[in-house]
Amino acid sequence: MKQAIVIGILLIAVFILAGSVVVLSGDKSSLKDMVGKKDQKIQALKGKVDELSTVTGLQVTGEEIQFVEQTFHVYLNYDNESYVTRFDELSNLVKVDVLNKLKGASSLAPPAVDMKNELESVHVYMNPSAPHTFLVYTTTNYFLDGALVNHGSQLYEVSVLKNNEQFLIGDIKVIGNMTEVDGV
Numbered sequence: 001m002k003q004a005i006v007i008g009i010l011l012i013a014v015f016i017l018a019g020s021v022v023v024l025s026g027d028k029s030s031l032k033d034m035v036g037k038k039d040q041k042i043q044a045l046k047g048k049v050d051e052l053s054t055v056t057g058l059q060v061t062g063e064e065i066q067f068v069e070q071t072f073h074v075y076l077n078y079d080n081e082s083y084v085t086r087f088d089e090l091s092n093l094v095k096v097d098v099l100n101k102l103k104g105a106s107s108l109a110p111p112a113v114d115m116k117n118e119l120e121s122v123h124v125y126m127n128p129s130a131p132h133t134f135l136v137y138t139t140t141n142y143f144l145d146g147a148l149v150n151h152g153s154q155l156y157e158v159s160v161l162k163n164n165e166q167f168l169i170g171d172i173k174v175i176g177n178m179t180e181v182d183g184v
Contacts, residue, residue, distance in 0.1 A: 063167070064132070064160055064167060065124050065126075065134075067093075067160065067167040068124050068134055068136060068158060068160060068169075069122050069124060070093070071090070071093045071094065071169055072119065072122045072136060072138055072156075073119055073122070074086055074089050074090055074093060075090060075102065076117060076119040076122075076138060076140055077117065077118060077119045078116070078117050079115065079116040079117070080110045080111065080114060080115060080116075081110075083106075083107075083109075083110035083111070083115075084108070084109065084110060087099065087102070087103055090102065093167075093168065093169060094168060094169040094172070095161070095168055095169065095170055095171075098169050098170070098171060098172055101172070102172070113144055113145060114144070114145050114146065115142070115143060115144050115145075116142075116143040117140055117141070117142050117143075118140060118141045118142075118143070119138060119139075119140055120138075120139040120140060120141055120151075121138065121139045122136060122137070122138045122139075123136070123137045123138075124136050125137070127157075130159075132159060132160045132161070133157065133158070133159045133160075134157070134158045134159075134160070135155065135156070135157060135158075135175075136155070136156040136157075136158050137153060137154075137155055138153060138154045138155075138156070139151070139152070139153045140152060140153075140154070150179060151179075152177065152178055152179040153177075153178045153179075154174060154176065154177050154178070155174070155175040155176040155177075155178075156172055156173065156174055156175060157171075157172070157173045157175055158171070158172050158173075159171040159172075
C-alpha cells in the first residue's frame with residue numbers, strides 16, 4: 001500500500017514536471033519569436049535614423065559649430081593693430097583660396113584713423129539639405145575714433161571641411177549685408 005501511494009505521488013510529480021517542460025518550451029519559442037520581431041523593429045528604426053540624419057544634417061557635431069563661431073570671432077573682431085595680423089590666425093582656419101578671397105575684400109594695410117570692428121553676436125544655422133554647410137548671421141559694431149558709426153548684420157553661407165582631423169572653412173559667401181537705418 002505504501003508503495004502504491006509513493007508510486008502515485010511520483011507519477012503525479014512526473015506529470016507535473018512534464019507539463020511544466022511543455023509549457024516552458026512553448027514560452028521559450030514565443031519569446032524567441034518576440035525577440036526576432038523586436039530585432040527587426042530595431043533594424044528598421046536604425047535605418048530610419050540614418051535616413052533622417054542624412055536629411056536633417058544631424059551628423060554635424062557641436063565642435064563643428066563651435067569652430068565656425070570661433071572662425072568668425074577671429075575674422076570680425078579687429079582693430080588697427082590686428083587688422084592685418086588676423087589673417088595669419090585665419091590661415092589655420094580657412095582654405096588658402098578662402099583666405100585670399102577674405103584678404104582681397106580688405107585693404108592690405110590698416111586704416112590711418114583709429115578704428116575697431118567688434119563682433120556683437122554670431123548665430124550658426126545648419127542647412128539640412130547640404131551637410132556641413134551653414135548659414136551664419138553676425139551682428140557687428142564698427143567704431144571710428146571711438147564713435148559707433150555702423151551697427152549692422154551680415155549673412156554668410158559657409159561650408160566646412162575636415163582635413164587631418166582639423167576643420168577648415170572650405171568656402172564662404174556673403175549673402176547679405178544689412179545696416180540699421182535710424183527712423184525707419
